[in-house]
Amino acid sequence: MDILTQQLFNGLTIGSVYSLVALGLTLVYGILHIPNFAHGALYMLGAYITLTLMLLWGIHYWIAMAVSVLVVGLLGVLMDRLVFHPLRNAPPIHDKIAAIGMLLFLEAFAQLIWGADYRTMTTPYGQVINLFGTTATMQRVLINIGAIAVMILLYLFLKKTYIGATIIAMAQNREGAHLVGINTNKVAMLTFMISGGLAAIAASLSAPINLVFPGMGHLVILKAFVIIILGGMGSIPGAILGGYILGFTESLGATYISNDYKDLIAFLLLVIILSIRPKGLFSREGF
Amino acid sequence: MGAYLKKRGWMIGFILLAVVFPFLSQNDYFLHVLTLAFIWMIAVYGLNLLAGYTGYLSLAHAGFFAIGAYALGLLTVKAGLNYWIALVLACVITSAIGFVVGLVALRTREHFFAIYTLCVGYIIYLVIDKWDSLTGGVRGLIGIPAPTAIGPISFETPLSQYYLILFFLLATILIMYRIIHSLTGRTFIAIRNSEDLAQTIGISTMKNKLLVFVLSTFFAGLAGALYASFIRFIGPDIGYITIIFDFLTYLLVGGLGTLAGPIVGTFLIVSVSQSLQFLQDYRMLIFGPLLTILIIFYPRGIAGAYLDFRMKRQARKKKSVPSKQTSYVQQSQEDEEKRVKEG
Amino acid sequence: MFIETRQLTKKFGGLVAVNEVDFTIEKGKINAIIGPNGAGKSTFFNLVSGSYTPSSGQVFYKGKDITKLPPNKIATLGVARTFQTTNLFEQSTVLDNVIVGHRLRTRSNLLDAVLRTKRYKLEEKKCRDKAMEVLDFVELTHVRGELAVNISQEEKKRVAFALALATDPEVVFLDEPTAGINPGETEGLAALMEKMVKRGITVCLIEHKMKMIMKLADKIMVLNYGEKIAEGTSEEIMNNQAVIEAYLGGDASA
Numbered sequence: 001m002d003i004l005t006q007q008l009f010n011g012l013t014i015g016s017v018y019s020l021v022a023l024g025l026t027l028v029y030g031i032l033h034i035p036n037f038a039h040g041a042l043y044m045l046g047a048y049i050t051l052t053l054m055l056l057w058g059i060h061y062w063i064a065m066a067v068s069v070l071v072v073g074l075l076g077v078l079m080d081r082l083v084f085h086p087l088r089n090a091p092p093i094h095d096k097i098a099a100i101g102m103l104l105f106l107e108a109f110a111q112l113i114w115g116a117d118y119r120t121m122t123t124p125y126g127q128v129i130n131l132f133g134t135t136a137t138m139q140r141v142l143i144n145i146g147a148i149a150v151m152i153l154l155y156l157f158l159k160k161t162y163i164g165a166t167i168i169a170m171a172q173n174r175e176g177a178h179l180v181g182i183n184t185n186k187v188a189m190l191t192f193m194i195s196g197g198l199a200a201i202a203a204s205l206s207a208p209i210n211l212v213f214p215g216m217g218h219l220v221i222l223k224a225f226v227i228i229i230l231g232g233m234g235s236i237p238g239a240i241l242g243g244y245i246l247g248f249t250e251s252l253g254a255t256y257i258s259n260d261y262k263d264l265i266a267f268l269l270l271v272i273i274l275s276i277r278p279k280g281l282f283s284r285e286g287f
Numbered sequence: 288m289g290a291y292l293k294k295r296g297w298m299i300g301f302i303l304l305a306v307v308f309p310f311l312s313q314n315d316y317f318l319h320v321l322t323l324a325f326i327w328m329i330a331v332y333g334l335n336l337l338a339g340y341t342g343y344l345s346l347a348h349a350g351f352f353a354i355g356a357y358a359l360g361l362l363t364v365k366a367g368l369n370y371w372i373a374l375v376l377a378c379v380i381t382s383a384i385g386f387v388v389g390l391v392a393l394r395t396r397e398h399f400f401a402i403y404t405l406c407v408g409y410i411i412y413l414v415i416d417k418w419d420s421l422t423g424g425v426r427g428l429i430g431i432p433a434p435t436a437i438g439p440i441s442f443e444t445p446l447s448q449y450y451l452i453l454f455f456l457l458a459t460i461l462i463m464y465r466i467i468h469s470l471t472g473r474t475f476i477a478i479r480n481s482e483d484l485a486q487t488i489g490i491s492t493m494k495n496k497l498l499v500f501v502l503s504t505f506f507a508g509l510a511g512a513l514y515a516s517f518i519r520f521i522g523p524d525i526g527y528i529t530i531i532f533d534f535l536t537y538l539l540v541g542g543l544g545t546l547a548g549p550i551v552g553t554f555l556i557v558s559v560s561q562s563l564q565f566l567q568d569y570r571m572l573i574f575g576p577l578l579t580i581l582i583i584f585y586p587r588g589i590a591g592a593y594l595d596f597r598m599k600r601q602a603r604k605k606k607s608v609p610s611k612q613t614s615y616v617q618q619s620q621e622d623e624e625k626r627v628k629e630g
Numbered sequence: 631m632f633i634e635t636r637q638l639t640k641k642f643g644g645l646v647a648v649n650e651v652d653f654t655i656e657k658g659k660i661n662a663i664i665g666p667n668g669a670g671k672s673t674f675f676n677l678v679s680g681s682y683t684p685s686s687g688q689v690f691y692k693g694k695d696i697t698k699l700p701p702n703k704i705a706t707l708g709v710a711r712t713f714q715t716t717n718l719f720e721q722s723t724v725l726d727n728v729i730v731g732h733r734l735r736t737r738s739n740l741l742d743a744v745l746r747t748k749r750y751k752l753e754e755k756k757c758r759d760k761a762m763e764v765l766d767f768v769e770l771t772h773v774r775g776e777l778a779v780n781i782s783q784e785e786k787k788r789v790a791f792a793l794a795l796a797t798d799p800e801v802v803f804l805d806e807p808t809a810g811i812n813p814g815e816t817e818g819l820a821a822l823m824e825k826m827v828k829r830g831i832t833v834c835l836i837e838h839k840m841k842m843i844m845k846l847a848d849k850i851m852v853l854n855y856g857e858k859i860a861e862g863t864s865e866e867i868m869n870n871q872a873v874i875e876a877y878l879g880g881d882a883s884a
């Protein structure tokens with residue numbers, strides 16, 4: 001088996017997950033200019049909800065995931081209404097602290113309900129298959145297909161539907177959108193719904209190849225921030241591209257440089273980028 | 288003198304209480320908890336100067352705390368340096384790293400600054416965690432000595448450590464007090480208020496921000512170094528992001544950008560945590576929402592709410608000018624009402 | 631020549647906000663810039679005060695090229711400004727808001743502050759005295775102890791003036807100083823500007839209120855879509871065909 005192909009496939013898989021998480025983050029940033037530090041907690045809850053539904057009631061993986069998407073999406077909406085909306089005119093430091101407060105709460109909440117143990121999620125897709133000369137579990141293939149399908153759906157939604165168009169309009173010009181009669185509050189809620197949903201999908205897809213625990217969102221969310229700075233805060237193609245770039249870099253770095261320090265790659269990348277370009281790679285915001 | 292006492296009453300009260308506490312309670316455990324709280328307070332004061340008075344939310348300060356702790360630990364344990372020299376060096380090293388980080392980080396603003404520092408903090412944590420040969424990795428660093436005696440004063444007992452760390456805390460408060468109430472402090476506050484405006488009244492914002500950043504890392508480093516010699520054992524966990532979240536909670540509850548805030552918040556949260564022992568890992572179930580609610584309704588915490596209250600009472604006494612609330616929620620509601628009326 | 635811009639240009643992406651503007655600001659006079667919303671007036675101020683760097687062109691102050699200087703250096707040279715939106719520190723008193731304005735004329739540093747040196751004490755007093763002086767100048771002595779949240783809109787504008795004056799400027803740039811203020815108060819602010827000029831401070835302001843500007847200004851420049859379309863005294867401007875067409879829409883008293 002070719003190590004390089006194997007690692008490229010791994011990179012693609014990791015990248016898919018990163019892209020989905022970063023997409024949710026970048027959507028919210030694009031519309032509301034909030035860096036939602038609590039997004040990682042939504043990701044974590046997404047995994048737990050799917051897992052619980054499967055274990056407790058034996059609900060099928062896909063249905064459990066759908067419920068999880070709905071629940072986490074609504075949680076996102078709740079966050080917007082209860083916290084971010086009231087803070088929209090506050091100094092920029094405030095919404096970040098509020099988001100951190102929610103992150104801490106949701107993590108403690110998860111620990112209370114599910115305990116601090118690392119858990120595994122078993123899906124019906126554990127079988128190993130052969131793919132272009134490399135082997136992979138069916139789950140890994142599903143992550144890739146699922147992520148790409150979601151991205152295409154999101155694209156169609158944003159470009160082909162009226163509601164999607166309002167989201168894009170608002171991302172480009174909030175004041176203008178308000179003036180032409182777009183209900184900016186509704187668009188904000190919808191964006192949080194989608195953002196939470198994307199996090200739940202990413203978590204539910206990737207949980208079977210990772211572990212589920214209260215702190216599982218930390219690294220992912222940090223990296224998602226790196227990605228959206230890499231790809232331009234608020235940019236959708238940037239989030240997707242950035243996710244895959246980081247996925248490949250990490251997976252190759254882990255093999256050819258050091259497995260211990262692979263998590264460092266993302267942060268070093270970010271530190272370097274912001275050192276050279278303090279406003280991110282693409283300081284122009286929008287889609 | 289009377290006015291002086293009234294204005295700084297809380298401070299004098301706190302000092303008196305802290306000094307006599309060991310005579311009131313012979314409980315070593317309480318002494319331990321309080322000493323630890325003093326250490327947190329020093330670090331929180333550092334963070335307050337940066338986030339509270341200058342408006343830059345650094346999420347790397349747990350990392351600088353850890354750098355101070357590890358610098359002291361390594362200099363005493365591995366290099367065998369005298370404790371006091373190591374303490375000074377630990378602060379210098381932390382500030383130097385703070386200078387380099389600040390030089391780059393402060394070119395970014397707002398979200399970018401928060402994310403940047405979050406990543407810097409994480410890098411520091413990862414390096415400590417993975418650099419086994421230097422830091423001992425996850426096993427941590429043991430056998431850190433207590434402060435060596437100065438002449439006849441030794442620092443072996445919990446009581447002497449308590450007073451030593453109280454001394455450092457009081458020095459920190461004094462320095463903070465003097466900075467805040469000086470032209471330098473006003474300069475920082477002007478930057479927090481509006482960087483553009485600050486620049487047009489002739490303030491070099493970069494120079495001043497760098498100064499604050501280095502200062503605040505200095506205090507984080509000092510706190511870390513004191514922590515190392517007090518607990519005598521350190522692990523990578525002290526640099527993890529949960530620590531910075533703790534600092535933030537202390538600061539927010541007490542009052543961001545107030546002088547009493549770090550003391551009030553840290554003391555309150557630490558003592559509440561003590562009485563809520565059974566909650567342990569779940570304390571964030573309460574503190575998390577508390578953080579969020581405070582920032583929405585009382586962005587300047589307990590100390591800030593008290594100051595507002597006092598200010599309002601004074602205003603009412605002087606004449607009946609209605610003093611406005613400071614919560615941004617109310618402000619934006621007023622804006623909305625205005626808009627509705629106008630529109 | 632006091633302040634002079636040569637071919638001053640600022641582009642934001644494709645938008646040319648200020649386009650090759652030549653303008654001189656005359657010492658000891660009230661200079662005004664008028665023009666419709668979005669004409670590039672604030673951008674012009676930002677270029678002169680150093681908040682933006684020009685895409686091309688130059689700015690001279692007393693014969694010195696200040697085009698590339700950062701705003702704090704320009705302020706030190708004696709150029710002060712106010713912003714279109716007044717951003718005071720609302721939780722501080724009026725006096726506290728103004729004291730920091732004189733910071734640029736002091737040298738005491740962190741160590742002075744911590745050690746409470748003689749220099750620190752002298753300079754603290756110097757800044758406080760300066761603040762009292764300029765508050766007296768803008769006639770706000772009576773509210774100096776109030777929190778900035780609690781004072782009126784017009785008083786806030788005056789505080790912004792005071793803050794600019796505390797820097798010991800030779801010229802002040804005022805961006806729409808009378809926006810959102812009633813006619814009576816507007817006259818008060820106009821009188822204040824005249825008082826500044828009498829003190830030897832050059833004034834340059836952006837204004838929308840035509841009647842007032844025509845009475846007040848010694849020299850007016852009209853911007854439209856970033857370009858200077860006219861320059862001269864009030865009479866010249868009022869009778870300028872290009873201005874009437876482009877801006878006043880045929881009604882000079884608008």
Ligand SMILES: Nc1ncnc2c1ncn2[C@@H]1O[C@H](COP(=O)(O)OP(=O)(O)O)[C@@H](O)[C@H]1O
Pocket residue numbers: 642645647665666667668669670671672673674
């Ligand atoms: N920082 C900026 N980035 C992009 N465009 C800007 C910026 N500042 C001003 N503009 C644009 O430049 C033009 C002139 O703006 P401005 O100088 O504020 O006009 P005025 O003060 O005359 O009303 C406007 O079209 C405005 O949208």
Ligand SMILES: [Mg+2]
Pocket residue numbers: 671672673714
């Ligand atoms: Mg303007």
